[in-house]
Amino acid sequence: MLLRLEPRGQRSRLWTYASPLLALALTVVTAAVIFAMLGKDPLQSLYVFLISPLTSATGLPELFVKAAPLILIGVGLSLGFRANVWNIGAEGQYTLGAIFAGGLALSYPEAPAILLIPAMMLLGILGGMTWAAIPAYLRTRWNANEILTSLMLTYVAQLLLIYLVTGPWRDPDGYGFPQTALFSSSATPPILFEGTRVHLGVVVAFLAAIVGWIVLTRSVIGFQLRVLGQAPRAARFAGFSQERLVWLSLMVGGGLAGLAGMFEVAGPVGQLTPSISPGYGFTAIIVAFLGRLHPIGVIFGGLILALSYLGGEAAQIDLGMPNAVTGIFQGILLFFLLACDVLILYRLRGPRPLAGGA
């Protein structure tokens, strides 16, 4: 029995929202199968991976701490993706934001927090924008594909970070470890709830999502981005400058990724090291698609993928499984999401009945 795909003729609203849920369900089932194949009890493993991280007192706050960079980056990416600007290099922009902000924190450790934190935020945004400006220039001036250029720059950013923390910025009192000195307390964003690690960046991430939502649905700029993505010729007809919108998309995406980098190194990490990101910039791409490129949806996507990080850690500790569990879970989720999204434009049908008449 062969199944057929039959075009619906229009986008299915139901499946636009049902597809991520189906993809999640299929991912959980597949994860259980993988756990079983590794010789673990699948239900027990799923409990450890998906539920146990939330049961401890610090579980929920940690979820928000992990989700903050994903939401910040995901909001920026979703605005760009709406305009068909495929910034795949948020990881590099995140890194540059961390470097810019970290450099400031190391240079002025004694500055009062009330000045230093906003200045670091600005520099973080600037760092991310600087890195995103390169693909933006190459795209608008030479029509170079931003997917490739932004992705390649990620590795340049990583090497730059390694150079800095092993060379000029290395902590002289750090026994030769590749890391900078710990940032001063005035360079650390305020903790919002006593006893947790929930910092200012979490609030900023939610604010970014709300502002992103308003921009996308209510503003002229958001309208321009959507028109450019859905009908580039109509955008031109209306007089919306593609060049400007490509720049805007990459600046917003890069700026928010840089800001996420700043909050991560200033907050939970506390210094610059070669491993300041567990791949937030790439995971945020999945977040953006899981959230249907909608800033509010990105909040949910960010929380779900944050759970995959916490679950990965729990699986390492409680089940003795490799850290790769997180990456596998994320990869399977993206795979199923892309597959399920076919149902938005097509419906599944049984084999074609024979044509009548003969």
Added chain:
Amino acid sequence: MTGQAETIKATGTAVPLLSLTGIVKQFPGTLANDHVDLTVLPGEIHALLGENGAGKSTLVKIIYGVLKPDAGEIRWQGQPIVVQNPNHARRLGIGMVFQHFSLFEALTVAENIALGLTDAADRKGLRARIVEIARSYGLHLDPDRAVHDLSVGERQRIEIVRCLLQKPKLLIMDEPTSVLTPQEVERLFETLRRLAKEGCAILYISHKLEEIRALCERATVMRFGKVVAHCDPRQETAKRLAEMMIGTELKAASHHARGEVNGGPRLEVRALSLKSEQQFGTDLKDISFAVKGGEILGIGGIAGNGQAELMAALSGEMPAAAPDAIVIDGVAAGRLGPRERRALGGCFVPEERNGHGAVRDMSLSENAFLSGHVRRALARNGLINSGKTARFADDVIRSFDVRTTGPSAEARSLSGGNLQKFLVGREVKQSPSVLVVCQPTWGVDAGAAAAIHQALIDLADNGTAVVVISQDLDEIFALADRIAVIAEGRLSQAMPIGEASIEQIGLLMGGTHGAPGESPAASVEGRDAASA
């Protein structure tokens, strides 16, 4: 056709070449064919008449094996058959010339034809056979020319020759004349009559009534997926045929009051030259014209002669090199973008609705905002004023009788004619000083076309300078005060519509592509009516 043959047809004693009974085809949301019956006799030229969306294309795609019917019977020479695919159809002896050609621009005529052959053995001596067929049917075609050098009419001949190589018993032509000059139309008709005389039946799909009256012996009229009438188009007036097609009585557009045009030009184009951005596009060369308020200028021409480039140059999508190449209401606008030109009073309706004039997946409100936000001030502080935008969209919907559920309906949910009414209305409702429309009634049903024509006339009467770029000469003759013709990127001198003859226009349209020695006196049946 001799009287005897007609008698045979009338009494139905001949075995039909093709007969369809009770054909049903359901698409999501529409019943495209609702128990359609059709009989085609050997050697007849049979018209399939109907508005866009009446189900004609679906029906012929079923005959040609592109689509499978949900129900119904197809008989070919009396035998029930199931047409598996177009290859099967060609083996049976069914050829089809599509509205849109599938040709490789960079290859030669012979190479394109060779690519279309399914059987490799057929390629032997192909060149000689192309020449032979082209000569015997009067289809002038050089097998060694590259396709991108050819006019649309010549390209169509490639498709016809491609079909004739298979020695078809039935040739299906889907809207073949929409891209041809009047002379080319006449030459095509001669070829088709000749083919019919040799016994090849022709199923001729069109909504051009005069052509059908000139060419066809029998007509099957379709409306909303059903067959609604059979007739002999030679015995009917164009008006009667149109009424069968639409189902209501036609209301002619009230005629434009001519000769009352005065005042300075509101749109001036001075020595505009522009390089096309498309690889096989047409560069604009030294185009000059001026349009006064209250005047309608028609720009005729065959598709692909620079209309798209001219439209883009006027709308600001492709800015000109010199600021004063385009002047709107006395302001040099050549270097300005579309939004700045709209602020000056320029409004535009591009040819392509989907993805150019409108965004399919967006609501009518959003589509109203797309081009209306400048002149109607639909944004405030960078935010969309959604209440005002919806009211604007609703105003357009009501004034132009757009059949839809309301401003929040998606553009894609509208039929072609309704969407076009909305897009024309969107610009008209901005009270433009200059309105440029390209193919305003392309693929639009007759009712919507009449409404659009009336709107353009009313707009001109209120002092707007209107430019209508159209391949439909009937439309230009019905609307315009003056006519100019674009060919190979050059625009002819505009002349008053009363002084223009259809032959003269046809020759201008042919440009350098026109066959040498063509008699300007060659009569073009049916077309004359429009200029009268």
